[in-house]
Amino acid sequence: MEEKEKREAIARYASLQIKLEALLKQREELIERIEEIEETLEALKEVKENVNSVFSLGSGAYCFGKIESKKVLVNVGSNVLIEMDKEKAIETLEKRRTTIYNLVQEIEKQSISLISEQQEIAKKIKGA
16 A cells, blocks of 8 residues: 555545444434433323423422422424323324334444455555
8 A cells, every 4th residue: 555545544534433433422412312302201101280390491490399290391393382191292292203213223233334444444544
């Protein structure tokens, strides 16, 4: 392998590493979303009507309240909330979890492909 080819191979390897790190970061974020959805599903299944509860306002602030409806608000994207009954909300969140899980699997396939390509490049560089 000529010096120019070796430099190009090293640059390609570095480029693949950057892509791989970005994919792995995205994968972690998606796994966190799946975990959040699972926690929400668990909470939704336990919600009962006419029960006093504590509600998060965000940033560590909470308020007391009473659940008076079988309906919940679900964010369907672009911060648009739609009122749904509990069963429909659970169904929507389960579909969302499945979609995200499929994305994680695709990212894992892409990561394996990048690692494989990196290994091939490393063999060529070492063999030079």
